Amino acid sequence: MATKRVRANFLTKKDGIQNTTAVDRISKLPDHLIHRILSFVPTIDVVRMSILSRHWRRVWYSVPSLHLCHTDHMDRFHFHSQPEQAFYKFVNKCLKHRERSARYITDSSISSLKLHIEYYRDNPALDNLSTFAIWRNIEELDLCTEPRYLYYRNCYCLPEVVLNARSLTVLKLGHLIIEGSCSISLPSVTFLSLAYVKLRDKTLYNLLLGCSAIEKFVLTRCYELSDPKISSLRLKFLEIEDDKAFETLEIEAINLESFKYDGNCEDINLSACKAIRSLSLLDIMLDDESMEDLICGFPLLESLTLYHSLNVEHIRICGQHLKNIRLDKYYEPAQKYLEITIEAPNLVSFHYKGNIKRAISIKGLDTILNGHIVIKGPYPGQEDYYDRDWYINLIRFLLKINFYWNTTVSLHVYSEEALIFPENLRKFFHSLWSNLKHLKVMTFCDLKKIPELRDALYWISPSLETLVIKKKTKGYY
Numbered sequence: 001m002a003t004k005r006v007r008a009n010f011l012t013k014k015d016g017i018q019n020t021t022a023v024d025r026i027s028k029l030p031d032h033l034i035h036r037i038l039s040f041v042p043t044i045d046v047v048r049m050s051i052l053s054r055h056w057r058r059v060w061y062s063v064p065s066l067h068l069c070h071t072d073h074m075d076r077f078h079f080h081s082q083p084e085q086a087f088y089k090f091v092n093k094c095l096k097h098r099e100r101s102a103r104y105i106t107d108s109s110i111s112s113l114k115l116h117i118e119y120y121r122d123n124p125a126l127d128n129l130s131t132f133a134i135w136r137n138i139e140e141l142d143l144c145t146e147p148r149y150l151y152y153r154n155c156y157c158l159p160e161v162v163l164n165a166r167s168l169t170v171l172k173l174g175h176l177i178i179e180g181s182c183s184i185s186l187p188s189v190t191f192l193s194l195a196y197v198k199l200r201d202k203t204l205y206n207l208l209l210g211c212s213a214i215e216k217f218v219l220t221r222c223y224e225l226s227d228p229k230i231s232s233l234r235l236k237f238l239e240i241e242d243d244k245a246f247e248t249l250e251i252e253a254i255n256l257e258s259f260k261y262d263g264n265c266e267d268i269n270l271s272a273c274k275a276i277r278s279l280s281l282l283d284i285m286l287d288d289e290s291m292e293d294l295i296c297g298f299p300l301l302e303s304l305t306l307y308h309s310l311n312v313e314h315i316r317i318c319g320q321h322l323k324n325i326r327l328d329k330y331y332e333p334a335q336k337y338l339e340i341t342i343e344a345p346n347l348v349s350f351h352y353k354g355n356i357k358r359a360i361s362i363k364g365l366d367t368i369l370n371g372h373i374v375i376k377g378p379y380p381g382q383e384d385y386y387d388r389d390w391y392i393n394l395i396r397f398l399l400k401i402n403f404y405w406n407t408t409v410s411l412h413v414y415s416e417e418a419l420i421f422p423e424n425l426r427k428f429f430h431s432l433w434s435n436l437k438h439l440k441v442m443t444f445c446d447l448k449k450i451p452e453l454r455d456a457l458y459w460i461s462p463s464l465e466t467l468v469i470k471k472k473t474k475g476y477y
Contacts, residue, residue: 038059038065039063039067039112040067042067042068042069043063043066043067043068043094044068044090046060046063047094061097061098061101064109064110064111065112065114066095066098066113066114066115067114068091068094068113068114068115068116068117069114069115069117070084070087070117070118071116084118088117091117095132096132098134099132099134109134109136109137109138110134110137110138111137111138111139111140112138112139112140112141113134113141113142113143114142115142115143115144116142116143116144116146116174117144117145117146118145118146119146119147119156119176126145126156129159130160130161135162135165136167137167138165138167138168139167139168139169139170139188140170140171141162141170141172142172143158143162143172143173143174143176144172144173144174144175144176145174145175145176146174146175146196147175155175155176155177155198156175156176157176157177157179158173158176158177158178160179160182160183163178163182163183163185163207163210164183164184164185165186166186166187166188168186168188168189169188169189169191170189170191171186171189171191171192172193173193173195173197174193174194174195174197175195175196175197176198177198177199178197178198178203178207179203180199180200180202180206182203184211185210186210187210187211187213188213189211189213189214190215190216191215192207192211192214192216192217193217193218193220194218194219194222195218195220195221195222197222197223198222198223198224199222199223199224199225200224200225201226201228201229204222204228204229205228205229205231208230208231208232208235209231211232212233212234213234214232214234214235215235215236215237216236216237216238217232217235217237217238217239218238218240219238219239219240219241219242220241221241221242221243225242225246226246226247227247227248227249227250228246228249228250229250229251229252230249230251230253231252231253232252232253233255234255235253235255235256236255236256236257236258237257237258238251238253238256238258238259238260239259239260239261240260240261240262240263241261242261242263242264242265243263245264245265245266246263246265247265247267248265248267248268248269249261249263249265249267249268249269251269251270251272251273252272252273253272253273254272254274255275256276257275257276257277258276258277259273259276259278259279259280260279260280260282261280261281261282261284262282262307263282263283263284264283264284265285266285268286268290268294270294270297270298271297273298274297274298274299274300275300276298276301277298277300277301278302278304279298279301279304280304280307281294281306281307281309282307282308283307283309283310284306284309284310285310285311286309286311286312287311287312288312288314288316291312291315292316295316295318295319296318299319299320299321300321301319301322302321302322302323302324303322303323303324303325303326304317304319304322304324304325304326305325305326305328306326306327306328307328307329308328308329308330309330312338313338313339314338314340315338315339315340315341316341316343317341317342317343318342318343318344319343319344320344320345320346321346322344322346322347323344323346323348323349324349325342325347325349325350325351326351326352327340327351327352327354328351328353328354330352330353330354330355330358338359339358339359339361340358340359340360340361341361342360342362342363342365343363343364344362344365345364345365347365347368348368348370349368349369349370349371349372350362350368350370350371350372350401351371351372351373352372352373352374352401353373354374354375356375356390356393356394356396357393358397359400360397360400360401361400362400362403365403366403366404367403367404367406368403368404368405368406369405369406369407370406370407370408370409371401371403371405371409371410372409372410373409373410373412374412375394375397375412375413375414375418376414377413377414377415377418378414386415386417386418388422388425390418391421391422391425394418395421398432398433398460399432402432402434402435403435404435405433405435405436405437405438407438408438408439408440408466409433409436409438409439409440410442411440411441411442412441412442412443412472413441413442413443414443415443415444415445416443416445416446416452416453419441419443419453419457419460420449420452420453420456421456421459421460426459430462431459431460431461431462433460434461434462434463435463436460436461436463436464437463437464437465437466438464438466438467439461439464439466439467439468440467440469440470441453441457441467441468441470442470442472443469443470443471444471444473445469445471445472447471453469
């Protein structure tokens, strides 16, 4: 008679005889470790595990984190004739069961809830949301109710009970409405994120006023804001992305340390933020004078990122404490003149990504620790494909940033041809970077031309001790 072979999960040896025993090691773990593991698992899978045993049923009622996301769960309801409705009913029942369990299980409170769900009228998962008692002890909430149709007048209106959950420390809201008439008291919130939220300037001001302990705030493409004022005594980290230009943007945060702005506002007031150490400005529309006033107004600034500034012709960057400067995507349009002057005696790291037809000048600096330079060159077939003017402009560019580099410089070019200078030009220069010891070159290189490229690189930097040439295969710019 044939017998079914069982794979041994655990081996023991007693009295010289080896025995096979199946052991459920996970169930033997302490509950707090099981809860920690299950907090990373979609809630529908946690619920399914409750049928394994009585122990697992009790565990499901005690998991402090609920993860309910329609994009993660819809494939589990594919066998239903209306999978979306089935998911919404599951969410509603799940919250009700957890609320009932709180009456007889002491450790069944929900401390973290992630609920991402499509919004439509008469959605049972949202209609009862404000009535649940889960808000008493909740600490982290990630609520996104993206409308099925992109008409924001049909967005879900955030229940007032959420804005008065005094135990909340982390609050992330997306695709909903915050009414201006709501009372707000969130004294424990330290991190607040609003993405595609509809609210007015006054409502935003009151919301931050109600978050008296907030340290980090992220504002992403919110609607109906025109002249927002960010005011907070404890705020340290601020990120704003605005696809429609604010008329003005005023920030009063005396303890602000990091500010990142991606938008088109031409009137930014940061005069009260003297403690900023990290500043990132992306696609900003400021002119030369406004840009210089903004950058030089922070005496403690250590890190600066400028990404594709549009309206400037001369960027002056100065700061006694500046250590890291990143200039990203400064290559369009190629014909526009742009001069960049840097006065940072304590600079440690310099990152540049752009066109060599930029006049970069770094003053008062002899030594720098590391550099990362990505040069956008012409592609094969273009009119200026590595002609004499290209090499002359490259020589000028490299001579401007000739320092004593203490670590490896990473140099990215499209083709090895970009660095193989003609012999008649090499006669006029002994080298371009005479002090460079370590160089790494990234390029879509023809392997047959590596000896020629290596020779050209040693002409650029005759003092090289280490040289790495790496061929890129994808993802250049």
